[in-house]
Amino acid sequence: MKLIDLSEPVFHGCQGWPEDPPVRVRALATHQRDGWQVEEITFSAHTGTHIDAPRHQWARGKSITQLPLETFTGPAVIADLRSALSNQPLMSGHLRQALLDADLRDKIVLLATRRAGRGRSSPSKAPPFLTPEGARWLAKQGVRAVGIDQCSIGGLCEPFNSRTHEALLRRGVWILEGLRIPAQVFRICTPAVLWALPLALKAMGGAPCRAVLVITP
Numbered sequence: 001m002k003l004i005d006l007s008e009p010v011f012h013g014c015q016g017w018p019e020d021p022p023v024r025v026r027a028l029a030t031h032q033r034d035g036w037q038v039e040e041i042t043f044s045a046h047t048g049t050h051i052d053a054p055r056h057q058w059a060r061g062k063s064i065t066q067l068p069l070e071t072f073t074g075p076a077v078i079a080d081l082r083s084a085l086s087n088q089p090l091m092s093g094h095l096r097q098a099l100l101d102a103d104l105r106d107k108i109v110l111l112a113t114r115r116a117g118r119g120r121s122s123p124s125k126a127p128p129f130l131t132p133e134g135a136r137w138l139a140k141q142g143v144r145a146v147g148i149d150q151c152s153i154g155g156l157c158e159p160f161n162s163r164t165h166e167a168l169l170r171r172g173v174w175i176l177e178g179l180r181i182p183a184q185v186f187r188i189c190t191p192a193v194l195w196a197l198p199l200a201l202k203a204m205g206g207a208p209c210r211a212v213l214v215i216t217p
């Protein structure tokens with residue numbers, strides 16, 4: 001079995017949502033001084049590759065630890081939207097075109113929007129984003145979850161970002177943000193099995209995860 005890593009590394013100074021403080025890492029013990037290496041890490045629960053549970057946007061929605069673990073593994077399909085421009089609103093028409101006639105029922109749909117060679121190290125100021133209309137269309141298709149290779153699925157501007165989150169989370173569709181989608185992903189047959197188990201951060205609205213695609217020969 002082979003795994004393709006879809007996760008961004010988390011390190012001191014890395015930035016997620018622009019208004020959250022950057023990740024801070026401090027040594028509690030060092031080999032030189034203590035014979036061990038132990039780090040203290042301070043970060044937003046929405047750092048790096050992470051999951052938004054319904055609770056993130058809706059006080060009565062399920063938290064990360066209330067969602068069944070089984071939901072975080074399942075068949076994923078890729079929507080190749082790498083031709084999207086900066087700040088482009090992604091509508092149902094774009095999704096339909098990118099997903100062709102794929103059956104989306106219970107699928108985890110991954111929106112790939114970053115052009116080749118465009119790294120992530122600092123988040124784009126005007127990323128393409130999923131519109132509330134596109135989000136409602138995906139929910140209507142019966143998708144289980146939607147992921148994107150940007151720090152927020154609905155972009156950085158209100159009211160779109162809140163409405164896009166609302167259109168998914170209020171319908172029980174969880175969100176996977178901050179993905180890194182390497183070029184090899186576009187050469188595999190989909191649906192492919194995705195695993196994205198979040199840290200068991202009790203009652204929280206979001207949690208970092210390690211997202212991988214399973215490649216079976």
Ligand SMILES: [Zn+2]
Binds near residue numbers: 052
């Ligand atoms: Zn988030």
